[in-house]
Amino acid sequence: MNRMKRIAVVGASLAGLRAVEFIRRAKFDGQLVLIGAEKHHPYDRPPLSKEILRGEADQERLALRRTSYDDLNLELQLGLRAQSLDARAREILLESGDVVSYDGLVIATGAEARLLPNQPSLDGIHMLRTLDDALAIRAALEQRPRVAVIGAGFIGAEVAASARQRGLEVTMIEALETPLAQSLGPRIGRLVQEVHERRGVRVQCGRRVERFGGSPRVECIWLDDGSRVDCDLVVVGIGVTPSVSWLDGSGVDIEDGVRCDETLGTSIPGVVAAGDVASWYNPLFEERMRVEHWTNAVEQARHAVSTLLAPAGEAKPFESVPMFWSDQFDIKIQGAGRPKPGDELTVVRRGPDGEKLVALYSRAGRLVGAVAFNQPPKLVQLRMLIGKRGGLDEALAIAGD
Ligand SMILES: Cc1cc2nc3c(=O)[nH]c(=O)nc-3n(C[C@H](O)[C@H](O)[C@H](O)COP(=O)(O)OP(=O)(O)OC[C@H]3O[C@@H](n4cnc5c(N)ncnc54)[C@H](O)[C@@H]3O)c2cc1C
Structure with missing residues (x-):
């Protein structure tokens, strides 16, 4: 076991x-401190854009820990x-002026929602990252506004679906050629667009926001083709940036988040990172991501702790097949792997509207990514196959089964 006496985790x-x-499960019996900027106990974010906005769940359902915090002796x-962080002195300075010392540190400060360039602060324009954001949007949805969602990535598409499921008029505006084009490619993105359009969302792709109308409350959005979207509520979902500003000048290397090595160790010994904030070299795909x-976030937390507690030189690489899910209307979209624009794409579709599908992304015959609509068991199998560096032939057998 290591000789650390006090471990700090920043980001609750x-x-x-x-x-x-995981630190307690590994039998670390020293002092443990968890610091978080939000006033809430740790809660789950995925339901924010889904059950919370649809009004189907309350914040009590979101608690990430169901048992007592006392057991963690925290x-x-x-x-x-x-x-800020003084890595040499091993001290964290809090905004309150208090100083927290440590000899092991886990950075888990996640990410924050990105603003549009020159985004005005008009009433009715919202972002969605936190519980407080979601509760504010939900309260606004209850007034039955005309909704405009800017950005058709996962968060934007989920917000659009949830608002539409409440029977509201919804327009989703996206600068790229289709929704989710960056993550899934334009062909699957177009299918996502069809899912939304069939259910009554107005989707405007290839359009940028020029400016907002109304004051002090937003009344419309002007797009770059001169058209105008009338709205009473706007949700901006154009992506996130990793929360690293507190590390400025600390000596922790930053490169699209906290720059980690293969083991999730940072440039400073005794400091590891996990979750949305961490960029690391993933040996399975031979690239930094x-x-x-x-x-x-869960898998990296486990691994970062094992790296932090490992004897010198014994930390192992974090080889992983990234995966996600996203619920939009009655479609559960799941994905695994690391698809890229040049990959070969094979789509196996089923069902009356072809809304049950598996898409396989391959590179030189190797399966590097998979997306499934409403087929969870297949996605699990395909994720394992990607992890084994399996081939397209095997994947087709799973997809067509
Ligand atoms: C609305 C929404 C829906 C989502 N839905 C899905 C989904 O369906 N499927 C899926 O796979 N993923 C989904 N995600 C993504 C998933 O929730 C994130 O990947 C996950 O929350 C990352 O966890 P994290 O702990 O790394 O970061 P975060 O959840 O961002 O937590 C970081 C915490 O650190 C705190 N913090 C930041 N800076 C500081 C500081 N200087 N000092 C102290 N504390 C600080 C923040 O306040 C925050 O509480 C969703 C995310 C959102 C926002």
């Missing part, structure tokens, strides 16, 4: 909470933002 959400749980510091999905 999914990766941070799971990290402290100093839980909520509502306190880490302002940062993943913004739930499963990765």
